[in-house]
Structures are given as structure tokens and as C-alpha cells.
Amino acid sequence: xxxxxxxxxxxxxxxxxSERVRVGMIGVGNQGGPRNNxxxxxxxxxxxxxxxxNYLSEAAAFxxxxxxxxxxxxxxxxxxxxxxxxxxxxxxxxxQWHALMxxxxxxxxxxxxxxxxxxxxxxxxxxxxxxxxxxGRVVQTGTMQRSxxxxxxxxxxxxxxxxxxxxxxxxxxxxxxxxxxxxxxxPDSAPPEGFDFDRWLGPAPQRAYNKNRVxxxxxxxxxxxxxxxxxxxxxHLDIAQWxxxxxxxxxxxxxxxxxxxxxxxYETPDSTDIRYxxxxxxxxxxxxxxxxxxxxxxxxFVGDKGSLFVYRGGLxxxxxxxxxxxxxxxxxxxxxxxxxxxxxxxxxxxxxKPAADISIGHRSATVCHLGNIAVRTGKKLQWDPASETVVGxxxxxKWLTKEYRAPYQLANG
Numbered sequence: 030x031x032x033x034x035x036x037x038x039x040x041x042x043x044x045x046x047s048e049r050v051r052v053g054m055i056g057v058g059n060q061g062g063p064r065n066n067x068x069x070x071x072x073x074x075x076x077x078x079x080x081x082x083n084y085l086s087e088a089a090a091f092x093x094x095x096x097x098x099x100x101x102x103x104x105x106x107x108x109x110x111x112x113x114x115x116x117x118x119x120x121x122x123x124x125q126w127h128a129l130m131x132x133x134x135x136x137x138x139x140x141x142x143x144x145x146x147x148x149x150x151x152x153x154x155x156x157x158x159x160x161x162x163x164x165g166r167v168v169q170t171g172t173m174q175r176s177x178x179x180x181x182x183x184x185x186x187x188x189x190x191x192x193x194x195x196x197x198x199x200x201x202x203x204x205x206x207x208x209x210x211x212x213x214x215x216p217d218s219a220p221p222e223g224f225d226f227d228r229w230l231g232p233a234p235q236r237a238y239n240k241n242r243v244x245x246x247x248x249x250x251x252x253x254x255x256x257x258x259x260x261x262x263x264x265h266l267d268i269a270q271w272x273x274x275x276x277x278x279x280x281x282x283x284x285x286x287x288x289x290x291x292x293x294x295y296e297t298p299d300s301t302d303i304r305y306x307x308x309x310x311x312x313x314x315x316x317x318x319x320x321x322x323x324x325x326x327x328x329x330f331v332g333d334k335g336s337l338f339v340y341r342g343g344l345x346x347x348x349x350x351x352x353x354x355x356x357x358x359x360x361x362x363x364x365x366x367x368x369x370x371x372x373x374x375x376x377x378x379x380x381x382k383p384a385a386d387i388s389i390g391h392r393s394a395t396v397c398h399l400g401n402i403a404v405r406t407g408k409k410l411q412w413d414p415a416s417e418t419v420v421g422x423x424x425x426x427k428w429l430t431k432e433y434r435a436p437y438q439l440a441n442g
Contacts, residue, residue: 127157267390282410
């Protein structure tokens with residue numbers, strides 16, 4: 030369903046190029062909406078795109094209230110890509126759309142901020158990187174912990190030898206919040222007026238609409254995402270990769286187990302216990318733990334002199350004396366988000382690589398996906414991070430890609 034020109038401004042007002050990066054927001058509900066990504070870019074927004082008319086209305090009202098400005102409103106993201114009045118786009122949509130939109134945006138000459146996880150499957154990552162490089166585009170992955178003071182300090186301390194030689198990393202993820210968000214299962218139904226469900230599915234398999242599979246709840250169904258392993262794992266496993274100096278590599282093996290919702294209300298695991306091994310001998314344990322307090326969710330580096338745990342809000346050392354001479358920064362809520370978007374905007378101007386460049390986002394997403402493949406297949410995977418292939422198991426290697434629903438195709442850069 031289209032958006033009525035009588036209800037929304039739908040014409041770009043061209044202006045002279047300036048130092049202001051002009052941004053189009055693709056997806057303005059939940060993470061893309063007024064309480065999240067929108068508020069960090071209020072001075073840059075020129076256009077909104079969403080398939081849900083209610084989200085568009087809320088975004089327009091918020092922008093008007095906060096800035097007094099209007100924005101172009103559309104349900105077709107290609108209008109943003111075609112416009113000469115847009116410099117960059119923010120892609121905050123379900124994961125099955127990340128690769129297609131990012132590649133098309135690069136081809137259209139737009140820089141991209143793409144939410145995490147960068148991909149739905151490992152095989153999408155390299156074509157996305159190729160498109161960014163071929164067209165000279167800045168692509169920032171939305172792993173904003175890369176710009177968080179506590180995480181930057183933790184990685185610096187680990188790499189400078191505060192805890193000695195790292196031998197183990199422990200990552201704790203939360204359990205799913207599907208029940209808290211959805212309540213009980215409901216029957217399939219017709220999609221609500223003003224929501225284009227078929228285009229929302231995009232390359233994902235055709236199926237009937239169900240309100241407990243869309244918007245935020247998409248995260249817990251394999252067709253669209255990978256559960257908390259790719260949701261919070263994209264953050265905390267990213268910090269593990271960074272601290273281990275693995276931004277251009279990854280583990281060499283992975284195995285794990287999972288427990289699922291017994292009645293199948295959603296598909297991704299309730300809990301997991303996944304073990305990664307790196308060529309250095311370092312073992313990374315990633316555990317999804319229902320009920321884990323927020324301050325227990327994060328990344329712990331264990332070395333021969335002690336350990337350092339970093340979470341959203343601070344650092345904890347064991348023994349505590351390790352941090353005795355370290356100046357701990359004051360952590361302010363949302364500071365990392367502002368810093369991450371500002372880094373992106375600065376790189377759009379300078380053409381430097383951003384803090385969470387697309388190649389970094391791909392490698393960290395790969396670690397997340399490998400964990401899911403291991404628990405779904407029940408196999409111990411041997412992984413070659415140089416060639417990015419599963420070694421010696423053609424059946425497991427098939428999980429690196431999946432077929433898109435026609436007529437959608439993964440384009441070459």
C-alpha cells in the first residue's frame with residue numbers, strides 16, 4: 030500500500046550541498062524510531078521510509094516536534110536511493126533485507142549505516158564488502174559498543190597486557206524476550222491496514238501474516254534473524270573479536286548445544302552453550318542465559334594475570350587491583366550511540382573507514398552465525414577463516430547461504 034501524497038510531504042526539496050550529511054532513514058520503527066536511531070540524527074534527516082504507515086506517522090510527528098522540520102515520507106526505499114538530495118541511508122530493517130539494501134545503496138552512490146547483525150547468513154557478507162569497496166562507499170555496522178568508552182578502554186587494556194596472555198574469553202548473552210513482548214501465540218491473520226507484509230518479507234519465504242513474527246519479534250524466527258545469538262551476540266562477540274585482534278579473521282572450530290521453547294512459540298534458542306577455538310589456542314565460550322542480569326551480560330577476557338569483564342556501563346577486574354592505576358571514564362547512557370553515529374557522519378565527510386567498518390561487521394556476524402549453525406546441525410564445525418568455508422563437511426557448508434524468494438536476488442557489487 031502506498032503512502033498518500035495528501036497526508037505526507039513526498040517531494041524532495043533540493044538544497045545546495047553543505048557540510049551537513051543528508052540522511053534517509055529506511056525503517057523507522059523500534060530500533061529505527063524516535064526512541065533510538067532517529068534521535069541521534071535529528072539534524073540530518075531528510076526522508077523516512079517504512080512499510081508501516083503508523084511508524085511513518087510517528088516518525089514525522091517526532092521530527093516535527095523536535096526540529097520543526099518535515100521530511101519526505103515514502104514506502105519505497107528506492108526513492109531514497111534515487112534522490113540526489115540524500116547522501117547516506119540508515120538501514121534499520123529485519124535482517125533478511127540488510128544485504129540487498131546495503132548493496133543497492135552502494136550501487137546508488139549512498140553511504141550506509143546498517144544495523145547489526147550485518148547479515149542474515151555468512152554468504153551475504155563478502156558481496157556486501159565487494160559492493161562497498163567497488164563503489165567507494167562508507168559502510169558502518171551498527172555495533173555501537175565499538176564507540177563506547179568502556180569497551181574501547183577494555184580492549185586497549187587487554188591488548189596492552191593488563192591481564193597477561195589471554196587464554197579464554199567468556200561471553201554472556203540474555204535469553205529471548207519474545208514472551209515478554211508477545212504474550213501468547215495468536216493465529217495467523219490478514220495484515221493490518223497500512224502495512225505491506227509481502228514487501229516486508231522481501232527475500233524471505235512466503236507465509237501468512239502473524240503479528241507475533243513481525244516488527245521487533247522477527248528476531249526469534251530463522252527466516253528473518255538468528256535470535257539473541259545474532260542480536261546481542263553481534264555486540265558482545267564483536268568485542269571478543271576486537272580484543273583478540275581478530276577483526277580480519279575468526280575461530281577455527283565451533284561446537285555447541287541449545288535448548289528451545291518447548292511448545293515452539295518461536296524458533297531460536299532459549300539458551301545456548303557454544304565453544305569457539307582460535308588458532309592461538311584461545312577458547313571463547315558464548316552462553317545465552319535466560320534471566321541473566323544486564324550487568325552480567327558482556328565480555329570477559331581471562332589471562333594468566335587475572336580477568337577483565339566489560340559490560341554496558343563499566344569494567345570489573347579480578348583481582349580488582351589490576352585497575353588501581355587505570356582512570357575509568359564516566360559512562361553516560363546513549364553516549365556510545367551518539368559517538369557511533371558521529372563517527373559515521375565524520376567518515377562520510379573524510380572518506381575514512383568507520384569504527385565498525387563493513388568488513389569488521391561481517392567477521393563478527395560470521396562468529397554469531399557459526400554458533401547458530403553448530404547448534405542447529407549438532408555438529409562440530411571446522412572453519413577456515415582465510416577462505417571463509419566449512420572444512421570437510423559439504424552438508425554443513427550449505428548453511429552458509431540460503432535461497433532468496435523470487436524475484437529477489439543477491440546482486441553482485
